[in-house]
Amino acid sequence: MYSIGDIASIMGISTSAIRFYDKQGLLPFVERDSGGRRKFKKQDLNFIEVIDCLKKSGVPVKDIGHFVHMCMQGDGTLRARYDYLDEEEQTLMNHIDEMQxxxxxxxxxxxxxxxxxxxxxxxxxxxxxxxxxxxxxxxxxxxxxxxxxxxxxxxxxxxxxxx
Amino acid sequence: MYSIGDIASIMGISTSAIRFYDKQGLLPFVERDSGGRRKFKKQDLNFIEVIDCLKKSGVPVKDIGHFVHMCMQGDGTLRARYDYLDEEEQTLMNHIDEMQxxxxxxxxxxxxxxxxxxxxxxxxxxxxxxxxxxxxxxxxxxxxxxxxxxxxxxxxxxxxxxx
DNA sequence: TGTTGACTTAAACACTAGTTTAAGTAGTAG
DNA sequence: CTACTACTTAAACTAGTGTTTAAGTCAACA
Structure with missing residues (x-):
């Protein structure tokens, strides 16, 4: 179990940024303890990793939210999630090309x-x-x-x- | 001679964006005609090209302004301009690496x-x-x-x- | 001689991505 | 018991990057 502060130092961002992401719907999977504090589970790190990647790839917060939302729907959205990452791969390749x-x-x-x-x-x-x-x-x-x-x-x- | 509209279509951006850049100090070299309209000269395209490159590289408008400002100072700032581009090259290489x-x-x-x-x-x-x-x-x-x-x-x- | 289209400005507005502030809660250390 | 630290919220605030609006100018064309 990780606190918001733990996750902040893992991601190298501020706790307020994490609360902002939560409010924007990026973290629907986080649970709370008896005192209402966010408790991140081990498996949440998989989400965190993906969110971090998309953020660093320049994907807008709102779009990441859509992806996370699909993740919460279960196996029915597997193909849609694949297609989304496929588009994102193309976008990122184009971006790298442009930078070059x-x-x-x-x-x-x-x-x-x-x-x-x-x-x-x-x-x-x-x-x-x-x-x-x-x-x-x-x-x-x-x-x-x-x-x-x-x-x-x-x-x-x-x-x-x-x- | 090019109008603001010409430059806008060359750069693929809006005229309002160009006016915004001008206000931020990116275009101190543009002259005006008798009616007050911006008139871009052939040699201004060299600046436009650099500004466009820096913008696409993710350099903040304010920083581009500093570079352009140095350009207006003449040969005394040649070394500083080189050093700036050298830093920018490193930043961009790091960025490409990160994207990869x-x-x-x-x-x-x-x-x-x-x-x-x-x-x-x-x-x-x-x-x-x-x-x-x-x-x-x-x-x-x-x-x-x-x-x-x-x-x-x-x-x-x-x-x-x-x- | 209009009127149309491209230009001008200043100021207001919008959007993204957070940060800061104020007020409060909960557990721990002395 | 008190102080401290890390957490909570809502709401206000900031920075960056433009866009939009309102009011006006100017040159050219029918």
Whole structure:
């Protein structure tokens, strides 16, 4: 048996967050002791694990509530629960893909600034006689990235040594 | 030159969102025409691209504002801008890692429900004489995952055919 | 010469995801 | 017996991220 405080430290969140989740219907399975305090059972940790995963995956509280609600209905909702997780898997894969694209762009920008810092000015990347970034800059980066075995060498700036 | 509406469709967001960003200090570089309307220049698209990337990476509007503010200060902030993107790269990599962990767990749960659906009941995963998931269930999944070349075969349920 | 559509602002509103506050209960330690 | 700690509730509050509304401006088109 676990108190709300135990669960809070297991999940690494505050007790008020747990009470909030309860109010939103995420914890219909928790029982109470004689004094009205929440008592989490061993098997409740399975729910906690799933809720934690969905939360960390960016699923809104309301949606997690729907899933938990289905769990409480018994074997009749097994297929629906599977289908829900299937959709969630796709959503999460798309999200990871998106993050990877942003990471790629961020690394281009790191290269842009690394080379600017080394040159002492951003203007090395500007088209002649303008304040605009040369349209060929990104292609230049991608070409360097092609025949580069370690992206760190390309985009990481050495720490300037502390005197 | 682009109007606010042009930029909105380029970024795939609403014009009110752009005005909101402007008010939060993300767009100090936009100029206005004689009528007071925002006029985005070609070179502003470089900013838009970075803002869009940071937004999609989950960076709070306020932080993006700080970065843009540094950009307006000229070459003196090049190193600070690099350092900022360096931190952001680390944050984003950690985030992707975290998402990947959640994806792994989600797939375990898909397997759990796939096998339950096939058996017609979740109780196949319960420890004998209890309503608790058997503590060895996850290890069982991981063992199957080990000698499995295609995770789809392990966790995807065939579509039940429409009559 | 309207009137239409895209723009402008400030201010109010909405939604999510909690946190904080105030008032109270219950068990334990000294 | 008192103090302390962890818990309880309802309700108010906050932060972040926009959207909506109301009132107005401006350029172009029939």
């Amino acid at each position: 694209h942003q990471l790629d762009f961020l690394r281009y920008k790191k290269w842009y600034y690394k080379t600017s810092v080394e040159a002492g000015t951003e203007s090395i990347h500007f088209a002649p006689q303008t304040n605009m970034v040369d349209p060929g800059t990104k292609a230049e980066y991608q070409a360097e990235l092609e025949h580069c075995t370690n992206i760190r060498k390309l985009i990481d700036l050495e720490q300037s040594e502390e005197a | 962990h959640q994806l792994d767990f989600l797939r375990y749960k898909k397997w759990y429900y796939k096998t339950s659906v096939e058996a017609g009941t979740e109780s196949i995963h319960f420890a004998p004489q209890t309503n608790m998931v058997d503590p060895g269930t996850k290890a069982e999944y991981q063992a199957e995952l080990e000698h499995c070349t295609n995770i789809r075969k392990l966790i995807d349920l065939e579509q039940s055919e429409e009559a």
